[in-house]
Each structure stands twice: as structure tokens, then as C-alpha cells.
Amino acid sequence: MEKELVYFCRHFWMVLRDIAPFWALGIAAGSFVSVFAKERINALFARISDGPLAIFAASALGIASPLCMYGTAPLAASFSGKGMDDGVLASFMMSSVLLNPQLMIYTAALGMETLAARTVSVFVCGAAAGFLVKRCFGGRGFFNFKGFGSAENRDTDPNMTMRLLKNIGRNIRATGPSFLAGVALTAALIRLIPSRAIAGAFGESGFGVAAAAVAGVPLYFCGGGTIPLLAEWMSRGMGLGPAVAFMLTGPATKLTNLGALKTVLGAAHFALYIAFSMIFALAAGYAAAFLI
DSSP states (O other): OHHHHHHHHHHHHHHHHHHHHHHHHHHHHHHHHHHHTHHHHHHHHHTOOSSHHHHHHHHHHHHHOOOOHHHHHHHHHHHHHTTOOHHHHHHHHHHHHHOOHHHHHHHGGGOHHHHHHHHHHHHHHHHHHHHHHHHHHTTSSSOOOTTOOOOOOOOOOSSHHHHHHHHHHHHHHHHHHHHHHHHHHHHHHHHHSOHHHHHHHHSSSHHHHHHHHHHHHHHOSOHHHHHHHHHHHHHTTOOHHHHHHHHHHHHHTOHHHHHHHHHHHHHHHHHHHHHHHHHHHHHHHHHHHHHO
């Protein structure tokens, strides 16, 4: 038992040492964007007009937005009330669910190729969602924002330095426990699961992509928490395609996101959202596996 504890502590420290700098940098970058760039991003979103380019722009702004889904939904509700097309809103919300500046820096720990594949797939996913909503629903009637007011703004300290430090503190409290839990889980799995099992389950194959897409649903509990797990899996044989599929289905079906989405979509449209998320994750995973 004592020997196993020593192994666990050793692997915990090794994983923490490799991943923690990216987590800390992601915290700082996410808070900086939230404090100094959030209003500018919102202003750019307000200037988006209807049309194909608007959907692409909305997907890019969704990636740049630091808001969680419970902040994105009220923002989208306010623009919906001003007549913004549901296709544009769907593009913004879809990409915002899947990625943000903080998570992009976390993903850099997995390598630039993985970061590029994740960013491009999320951008395309957001745009595809927007075009589908516009095509199938005429740009109106897909969302029901009734009951959503303005999102609470907690970055109100008049001193900008204190405002940034408070945001960093909230960010650490929000992501720290999940990050440490992810490191602990990774350290335990290093000892328990042989490398050949990871390569066999999540290798660069059709089965590996499908298995990773399904695994992303129950195992994705926080972006910062899953990066150590993915880093270890990829070092032991997980392919890029399965990793992309996991990183799409995970945040798309994260419980804290699903609560807000179920409210604004309703049962029928919520089912369409789940189906679209799974199908796109599989398609993106296969594309990354066999085309890159």
C-alpha cells in the first residue's frame, strides 16, 4: 500500500509539473480577456448583421468570448430581443459552449497540432450550426429566451488591477478543484491502465474515434481537469482524431452547459442539439484521424 502511494504521489507531481504552467497561463489569459476585452467582444457581436459572413464572424467571436453558457445565454437573449437572426445566435452559442481563450491555452499543453485541430473544428462546428438553424428554421423560432435577463457583471471594482485580481481569484476557485481532480485521476490511471489498452481503445481508427466521442460524455467534467487526462492518453497512443472527438462531445454535453441549453431550446430542439453535437464530433474526429 505504501509503495502504491509513493507511485501515485510521484506520478501526481510529474503530471502537475507538466500541465500546471498551462493552467496558470490560461487562468491569467482568461481573466485578462474577461476584464479588458469582454465589452469589446460584446460590441463587435452587436454590430454583426445578417448574412453568411455574419455566421462565420459569430462563430469566431464565440471562441473569443470568455463567458460560460450561463453568461452567453442572457447575452444572446438580449440580441434576440433586438431582432438578431437565430442562425447567427446559434453559431455564437455553439462555439462559445465548446471553446474559449482560457481553454485554448490549456489545449496548447497537448501540442500546437491538437490546438489547431480543436480550434478549426470548433469554428466549423459553430458555423455549421448557424447555417443549419438558418436553413431549417428561417432564422427565427429556434430559441426561447423567455425568462433570461441580463447576465450579472461581477467585474465592477473601480481599480482595474483589483478587478483583474478578483477575476483571477474567482477563476482559480472555479477551475482549481477540477484541475487537481483531473491530475489525481490521471496519476491513478497511469498506474492502473497499461499503455496498450489506451492505444487499443483510442487509437487512430474508426473505432477509436467513436469510443472517444462516447467517452467524452461522462468523463468531461471541466476543461482544465481533462487536459491532464488527454495529455497522458495521447502520450500513450491516443490519436488526434479520437482526441478531437472527445474535446467536442465533452463540453457539448457538460451538465452545467446542458441546463442552460435545455431551457432556451426546449425538448425537441435540445434533442436536435445533442444529435448534431455527436454527429459533428464523429465527423471532425474522422477528418482529423484520416486527413491530417
